[in-house]
Amino acid sequence: MPGGLRHLGEGTAAALARELKEELGLDTDQLPEPPVLRWVQDQTTTRPGSTEPFERLHLIHTLNVPDSIRSRIATTEQDANDTTQVVWVPLAQAAALHLYPAIGSVLTTPAGTSIGPVELPPMVDGTYRWR
Structure with a gap:
C-alpha cells in the first residue's frame, strides 16, 4: 500500500496528495471525490535488527479511482529503488494479504458504515510481525 x-x-x-503523486504518479485533484480518512492505527513495534521501538500513527484513507484514471497509474512504485510493482486486487483478496499497516480485517467493511475514522487495534509485537 502506498x-x-x-x-x-x-x-x-x-502529504497524502504528495505521496500518491510521488509513488504512483496519481494526481488526487483528478479524482471524482477527495480521499476519505477511514481508519487510524497506532503502531509500536520492534523492527528486525533493532532494539528501539518503532512508532507510527497510520492515517488510512480510501480513494475512488475510476478505471480511466487507474489505467494511467504507474505499474511500479516511482520513488523506490527496487521498482516495487503496483498491483490492483479485489478487496477480499487484499484483506487476506500481509499488509502494512495491518488493516486486512477491515478492508471489506462497506464504505460509509461509520461516521468518522475508526480507530483500529494497535499494531504491537504480539499482533504484527515484520517480514
Whole structure:
C-alpha cells in the first residue's frame, strides 16, 4: 500500500496528495471525490535488527479511482529503488494479504458504515510481525 511521512508543517491532505503523486504518479485533484480518512492505527513495534521501538500513527484513507484514471497509474512504485510493482486486487483478496499497516480485517467493511475514522487495534509485537 502506498504510504509515507508528512513533512514538517505539511497537512495530512497535502502529504497524502504528495505521496500518491510521488509513488504512483496519481494526481488526487483528478479524482471524482477527495480521499476519505477511514481508519487510524497506532503502531509500536520492534523492527528486525533493532532494539528501539518503532512508532507510527497510520492515517488510512480510501480513494475512488475510476478505471480511466487507474489505467494511467504507474505499474511500479516511482520513488523506490527496487521498482516495487503496483498491483490492483479485489478487496477480499487484499484483506487476506500481509499488509502494512495491518488493516486486512477491515478492508471489506462497506464504505460509509461509520461516521468518522475508526480507530483500529494497535499494531504491537504480539499482533504484527515484520517480514
